[in-house]
Amino acid sequence: MNAQQTPSPEPLYKRWLTEARITFRLGLPLIVANLLQMSMAFVDTVMAGNLSTQDLAAVAVGSSILTPVFMFGGGILMAVTPIVAQHFGGGVMDRIGKSVRQSLWLALILSVPTILLLRNAEPVLLLLDLEPEVARLADGYLKAAAWGIPGFFGYLALKHFNEAVSVTRPAMYFAIVGLFFNITGNYTLMFGKFGFPALGAIGTGWATMIVMWVMFSCMLIFTYRKKEYRRYNIFNDLRLPDPEYMKELIKLGLPIGITMTMEVSMFAIMSLLMALFSTAAVAAHQIALNIASVTFMMAFGLSSAITIRVGQNLGRKSMDMAGFSGYTGISITVAMMCCTAALFLLFPEFLVSIYTGDESLTPLAVQLLFFAAVFQISDGLQVSGSAALRGLKDTKIPMVVNLIAYWIVGLGSGYLLGFYAGYGPQGLWSGLILGLTTAAILHNLRFRYLTRNRSREELLEKSS
Numbered sequence: 001m002n003a004q005q006t007p008s009p010e011p012l013y014k015r016w017l018t019e020a021r022i023t024f025r026l027g028l029p030l031i032v033a034n035l036l037q038m039s040m041a042f043v044d045t046v047m048a049g050n051l052s053t054q055d056l057a058a059v060a061v062g063s064s065i066l067t068p069v070f071m072f073g074g075g076i077l078m079a080v081t082p083i084v085a086q087h088f089g090g091g092v093m094d095r096i097g098k099s100v101r102q103s104l105w106l107a108l109i110l111s112v113p114t115i116l117l118l119r120n121a122e123p124v125l126l127l128l129d130l131e132p133e134v135a136r137l138a139d140g141y142l143k144a145a146a147w148g149i150p151g152f153f154g155y156l157a158l159k160h161f162n163e164a165v166s167v168t169r170p171a172m173y174f175a176i177v178g179l180f181f182n183i184t185g186n187y188t189l190m191f192g193k194f195g196f197p198a199l200g201a202i203g204t205g206w207a208t209m210i211v212m213w214v215m216f217s218c219m220l221i222f223t224y225r226k227k228e229y230r231r232y233n234i235f236n237d238l239r240l241p242d243p244e245y246m247k248e249l250i251k252l253g254l255p256i257g258i259t260m261t262m263e264v265s266m267f268a269i270m271s272l273l274m275a276l277f278s279t280a281a282v283a284a285h286q287i288a289l290n291i292a293s294v295t296f297m298m299a300f301g302l303s304s305a306i307t308i309r310v311g312q313n314l315g316r317k318s319m320d321m322a323g324f325s326g327y328t329g330i331s332i333t334v335a336m337m338c339c340t341a342a343l344f345l346l347f348p349e350f351l352v353s354i355y356t357g358d359e360s361l362t363p364l365a366v367q368l369l370f371f372a373a374v375f376q377i378s379d380g381l382q383v384s385g386s387a388a389l390r391g392l393k394d395t396k397i398p399m400v401v402n403l404i405a406y407w408i409v410g411l412g413s414g415y416l417l418g419f420y421a422g423y424g425p426q427g428l429w430s431g432l433i434l435g436l437t438t439a440a441i442l443h444n445l446r447f448r449y450l451t452r453n454r455s456r457e458e459l460l461e462k463s464s
Contacts, residue, residue: 019328023305029172030163031301036175038297040182040211044204047186051200055190058137058201061130065121065138066145068264070152073110075260077103077156079253081304082311082393084164089315097232100161102245106253107153109241114153118146137201144205148212155216158223163308167226174218178211185210255399256390262399266406266435273415273428280361281425287355288368288429292375295340299380302333303387310391323451326388330381330444337380344373364425371429378436385443392450401442410435 041063048059080103087095121142125135159171185207192198199206224235267289274285306329313321344351348366356362382405386398414431417423423430 015324016328016331019309019325020332023302023309023325023329023332026163026166026168026308027302027305029168029301030304031298033171033175034297034301035294036172036179038294040179040208043179043182043186044208047183047190048201048204051190054131054133055137055201055204057130057134058141059204061125061128061134061138062141062145062201062205064268065124065142066118068261068268069114069118069149071260071264072257073114073149073153074156075257076110076250076253077107077153078160078256078390079103079249079395080157080160081164081307082391083248083252084161085308085311085391086315086393088165089312090317092315093231094233096161096165097234097237098242098245099249100157100232100234101238102242102249103157103161104154105241106246106249107157108150111150111153114149115146118142118149140199140202141205144202145208148209151209151213151216155212155219158216158219162219162223163304164311166308166312168305170219170222174215174222177218178215181214182207182211252393252395255395259386259395259399259402262402262406266410269411270414270428270432273418274425276419277424280364283356283358283361284365284368285425285428287352287361287365288372290355291344291351291369292372292379295337295376296379296383298340299333299337299383302329302336303383305329306333306384306387307391310388311393314392319451322391323447326391326447326451330384330388330447333384334377334380337376341373341376344369344376367426368429371426371433375429375433375436378433378440381440382436382443385440385447388447389443389450392447394446394450397446398443401446402439405435405439405442409438 044059044063045056049056080099083099084096087093087099119142122135122139125138128135130138155174162168162170186204188194188196189199189203189206190201191203223229271282271285271289274282306326309325309329310322313319313325348369349362351369352362352365356365386402389395389398410431412431413434414428417427417430418425419427421427
């Protein structure tokens with residue numbers, strides 16, 4: 001009598017392909033959504049540039065103030081993804097609905113100081129020593145856009161919930177809707193069409209406000225009407241904010257918001273330091289950084305999918321699968337960034353020519369694009385590594401790591417190499433690479449530590 005044979009485990013490469021396919025299927029709509037949202041800023045810039053130099057400058061200044069505010073509040077609300085993903089993975093359906101309701105309360109609470117800040121930005125604009133007309137337009141832009149903040153934060157809360165339960169396509173569809181309203185709103189309000197007054201850059205702010213509320217309305221209607229979501233009872237038990245749930249959201253989300261703001265601030269300071277070299281250095285830096293920002297949006301979209309998969313598997317009490325999902329996501333993100341790096345190395349002149357035809361500027365921009373190619377690998381590793389940690393609800397240590405990596409290693413070494421060692425703009429970019437590489441190594445080492453040692457039990461207990 002033959003002994004019963006136990007089936008052989010699935011080969012590792014098949015497991016990897018399966019997980020990579022799931023991660024990419026989740027991440028692709030988010031990549032498209034990120035690129036579409038980024039294109040809205042591009043549309044604002046192009047359309048403002050067709051009005052006047054003052055309007056273009058006002059939109060640029062207003063956006064530079066608005067972006068860190070978006071990143072901080074949006075970063076805090078990203079806590080919804082790992083919390084709901086772990087509940088979803090563990091089948092704790094009643095807590096999902098409560099988490100979503102509390103995230104909407106948090107979105108509303110965060111909106112109040114944000115609106116007050118944006119509608120009272122005159123002191124900041126005065127510090128910038130702008131032309132009076134540019135300052136007036138930028139202030140009007142911010143005052144108008146401020147009224148859209150509750151809609152934007154509410155949209156993010158619902159978007160992150162949908163992502164956490166593996167529903168990522170709505171974000172892509174509603175970003176398309178948002179882009180349509182962005183173009184239409186700008187055309188109508190900036191140029192004074194269809195009987196509306198021509199508001200210039202201020203019209204861009206009102207169009208931005210409209211887009212925020214339109215995207216929130218779309219996501220709210222979708223979430224409310226989706227039959228599969230009725231089991232979560234999201235809208236059936238509306239109550240006042242729960243301090244305990246709110247505490248969890250803020251405890252997990254605040255480090256994310258601070259981290260994202262630090263990253264944006266580092267790039268802003270790098271641009272200011274470039275101005276100490278020459279106008280050409282600033283322009284070349286902006287071209288290389290803008291190209292790299294497009295590819296970063298791709299990595300950022302995949303990173304959200306990594307957080308989802310790690311969080312869901314941890315909720316299922318499978319630390320091994322959580323680790324496997326994290327490493328798979330990290331590997332495909334880095335592979336994708338290697339491809340973009342190859343494009344930077346093979347076609348730098350073509351990429352730069354999209355932005356400028358100035359032959360005196362092109363050589364420096366091409367040089368910085370070579371640095372951006374190296375930057376791609378480090379950026380892919382750090383954003384995917386931090387996303388995997390976010391899936392484990394680990395956000396405090398990554399915040400400290402990024403503080404050291406960005407502000408001490410990155411800016412510090414860049415300043416020394418650029419100014420004291422005399423390497424100029426290339427030295428600043430070298431510092432940028434060192435900072436991102438430091439963050440990449442430390443994030444990935446921490447993920448390995450958390451998924452392979454005695455802290456496994458602690459993480460599994462937290463996911464309960």
